[in-house]
Amino acid sequence: MYIGEYLFWFSSAIKTATRKKLKMGYFSGDMKLSEVAKDYSKESVSHNPRPIGPYYAYNDRYLEIRGGMFENFRGIITWISLAIFFVSFSCCNAGFQIALQLYKDGGVNIVSGIFAIIFLSIIFLLFSYLFIRYFRYVCRLELFTLRHIRVRFNRVTRQVYVQRPRYCGGTAVFKWEHIMPANFGETGLDMGGTNLVNVFSFHPYKTGFPVAQSVGVGKNTYDPQDYKDEWEFIRRYMEDGPQNLPKPRLSTHLPIPFHGVEGHIRPMIHLAKNNPSVIIILMLIPVFLILLPFYTVGYFISECLCWQPRWSKVIRQAGQPGKPLPKETTLSDYPPDVQKAILDSSQEWGVIDDETGELIDYGQFKRPKKKASRKRKTKIAKQAEKPIKESSDD
Structure with missing residues (x-):
């Protein structure tokens, strides 16, 4: 199910006329300079790197993991x-x-x-x-479309490839150093108990693309440590290679009748553990006997009515000797009307100076220089410990 990816891309690429018609405003995605300028690929966050998966490929050149949010509701x-x-x-x-x-x-x-x-x-x-x-x-969010979103981490080219349907932004290419964990750390919130996948973001301050792009990978979880462990596994693979890392069990791209079971059983087990009462157990019995088979069959039908395309040739060969480096995703990769809509949404992604609380014009696209509110400016100034310099790459 690609409803999360679709809504995120829709909010970024919606035309101005449609936005006015739907009476949609602009949200504030402003972040502090210390958050967006940091290289998260160098910082260890866990002593227990684990490949939770599902993984589709794992070798010396790249690893590939399932992407997509709300897969547990598929069907x-x-x-x-x-x-x-x-x-x-x-x-x-x-x-x-x-x-x-x-x-x-x-x-x-x-x-x-x-x-x-x-x-x-x-x-x-x-x-x-x-x-x-x-x-x-x-x-089309789960029928007659890509069977699964895939995310490939290529340690040779040091790039991240995201395979998505066109109406969710299409296939995108990012630099590995630009990745930002969104479920924990400075940029994220405490996602414990939310049953979400691990989400990574690519902010326009680093990528040069006018709006931020995000992708969720892996399985849903209630344990916030799972996010850190799997991110640490991917991070160490990209930085140090597959040596000294546990080898993940590889999954198949083909439809399997029981693919949809785990995504629904885990929430039921979590609910029973946190509310061990007779009423909860009695409520879960019809869910287990009726809704679980209903979801599972729907998930399997959805997989059967979808397909899993190959990566483009340049991405398949990326990292091999003498092969070209895939081009990073830029605004020019999209049609003119989509480009205009994306530029219109760029005002949502501001970067705030830690000391002054003012929005920084970081030179990726033209936007008016505004000041944050006095209340917000005071809060940011108190939180800032020292000036953060912009990295030389940006």
Whole structure:
């Protein structure tokens, strides 16, 4: 399910006219200079690097892990889509059967038959219109699209490749040094108990792209230490290589009937452990017997109706001797109308000087230089311990 990726990209690439029509404002993604200028690839955050996964590839050149947020909810949109298709198909089939019966009977009950055909035709056309006009944008979040988002970390080229559908931003290429953990550390919050995947960000201060881009990797977890352990595993792989690291168990790209089970059982176990009461246990019984098979089958159907494309040739060969280095993602990689929308959203990603509390014009794109509020400025000044210099790469 790509609803998280879609909403994030939609908020960044929405046209100005559409934003006004939907009455969407701009949020404040401002961050302190000390947060965005730091090289997080050099700092160890755990003494227990673990490959939680699922991983699709692991060798001396690159590792590849599943990306995507809200994978544990995959299957819901599939069942809704199949229900809409079933209604349309049933109306079409019933209308055809009635017309065939009228033809065989030679005009018996012709009035009621014609009325039924007209009614069924209206239902069929209405559902077909709603699907073609609107719901196809929802359906594609987990049907007839990429089976899984994949994230490849290439330690030879020192780049990160993100494979996403076009409506979620498409395939993107970033420098490894620009990565920023979002679930912990200076840039993140305490995500313990939230059942989220490990999220990494690429801020425009480092990338030069007008807006920030994010990607979630791995499995959902309630344990904040899991985020640190897996990030440490990826970090050490990129910095030191696969030596002295546990080798991850590799998963398959192919649809497997039980792929969707774990994502739903873990929340149930977590709920039972934190609320060990009879009422909770009784509530979980119908969930386990009814909803779990429902989600699991929907997940499997979604996987079967999707495909897993290959990486582009330049990414597949990246890091091999004599092969070109994949080009980093820039604004020019997108159509002119999308470029304009992205530039319009760039004002959301400000960088604040730790000492003065003023927004810094960091030269990646033109934007008005504004001052933070007095209350916020005072708070930032108190938190700042010393001036942070911008890195020479930026």
